[in-house]
Amino acid sequence: MFWYILIALLVGVLLGRVWAMFIRPEPAGFRREGSRGSTNYILGLNYLISNQTDLAILELGKAAKLDSKTVEVFITLGNLFREKGHVERAIQIHKGVLHRSNLSNVERNQALLCLGIDFKKAGIIDRAIGIFEELIQRDPDNINGYLNLAELYEELMEWEKAYAAHEKVLQMGYTANRMALGFIQNELGLISLGEKDYPGAIKRFQKAISSDPTVYPAYINLGDAYLENGEVPLAINCWEKLVAISPLKSYLVFDRLKKAYEMVEELDRYKSLLVRLARENQKDWRVRIALAEHDRENGRAKKAYRWLLEASRVNPHSLTIHQFFWRLLLEEGLPRDKVEEYVDTTREMVFFLDPYICLKCHYKTTELLWRCPHCHAWNSFVEEKL
Numbered sequence: 001m002f003w004y005i006l007i008a009l010l011v012g013v014l015l016g017r018v019w020a021m022f023i024r025p026e027p028a029g030f031r032r033e034g035s036r037g038s039t040n041y042i043l044g045l046n047y048l049i050s051n052q053t054d055l056a057i058l059e060l061g062k063a064a065k066l067d068s069k070t071v072e073v074f075i076t077l078g079n080l081f082r083e084k085g086h087v088e089r090a091i092q093i094h095k096g097v098l099h100r101s102n103l104s105n106v107e108r109n110q111a112l113l114c115l116g117i118d119f120k121k122a123g124i125i126d127r128a129i130g131i132f133e134e135l136i137q138r139d140p141d142n143i144n145g146y147l148n149l150a151e152l153y154e155e156l157m158e159w160e161k162a163y164a165a166h167e168k169v170l171q172m173g174y175t176a177n178r179m180a181l182g183f184i185q186n187e188l189g190l191i192s193l194g195e196k197d198y199p200g201a202i203k204r205f206q207k208a209i210s211s212d213p214t215v216y217p218a219y220i221n222l223g224d225a226y227l228e229n230g231e232v233p234l235a236i237n238c239w240e241k242l243v244a245i246s247p248l249k250s251y252l253v254f255d256r257l258k259k260a261y262e263m264v265e266e267l268d269r270y271k272s273l274l275v276r277l278a279r280e281n282q283k284d285w286r287v288r289i290a291l292a293e294h295d296r297e298n299g300r301a302k303k304a305y306r307w308l309l310e311a312s313r314v315n316p317h318s319l320t321i322h323q324f325f326w327r328l329l330l331e332e333g334l335p336r337d338k339v340e341e342y343v344d345t346t347r348e349m350v351f352f353l354d355p356y357i358c359l360k361c362h363y364k365t366t367e368l369l370w371r372c373p374h375c376h377a378w379n380s381f382v383e384e385k386l
């Protein structure tokens, strides 16, 4: 945000210069200073660069009093108030700018963008959407207008509209939102799946994956759609693809694959897949849990117990593993040697629910989320290493 303010300011300064030089030539000998030339303005800029927001507000406030005509000073002041959490003040200032009759197009668009961001920050979503819609109507190439709209529509889960806004941004050559496009297409696919429109859902999930191959839930859901559509081998194929491209996420499809292998009467494939994954990654504790579960179900409690011991060594903090241990020990009638071995192994361990953390904002959760509820990033959660 700081960089945004700074860039907005510099653009403002530049536009001011251009305005002064070409658009409004002054008579010879007259030098237009205004608030932009004032000491307060320069000081304010310096404070802004060194991140001293309060002092920047103070100096820019003085500059604004000296010359109430200079739009960019007011826009920046409003942005600084917003950043300090005084959103109402920011809205007041930006509205004040928009009420001026002599604004240039660029100035009006910039003030609209800032007012929209104020409303967004205040949580007044409908007003923010109204402002950004107005902005893109006035300036159809305004990438920030579309990006803000996309985020708000995502917030409201209006996926069609969010997709359209992202698509517009992509057409303008900004490709960093391909992942968002993929995830939104995945959401649209889930709607089709809910309506039992399997061919429609399949198309959408395929499109999601081709937008961005890291839209992992699309592989899971595409498999579900194939399965519902009676195409079991295609479903298996799809889930195995997820295992291949992201082995650490493969636990998300273990149950599905097991069921599907059973349906085609090839359950052996399940066990050999798990064994292979465990061999390929010594630190994958979830595959060890799956192996333990598989052995337990097939009456091999001792083997299951060995897998759990391995899993607990890889991830000593996982409460999931320890709950499984006790379930298994209870089922086996609490054999004394096994309980003692368990107590010995886990004496120093601290247990937690398996935590996930957002790489962008460090938001924590105990379930894997695809979109961060805090910073709104897609695909930003990883398992937290303790």
Ligand SMILES: [Zn+2]
Pocket (backbone or CB within 6 Å): 358, 359, 360, 361, 362, 363, 372, 373, 374, 375, 376, 377, 380
């Ligand atoms: Zn986040």
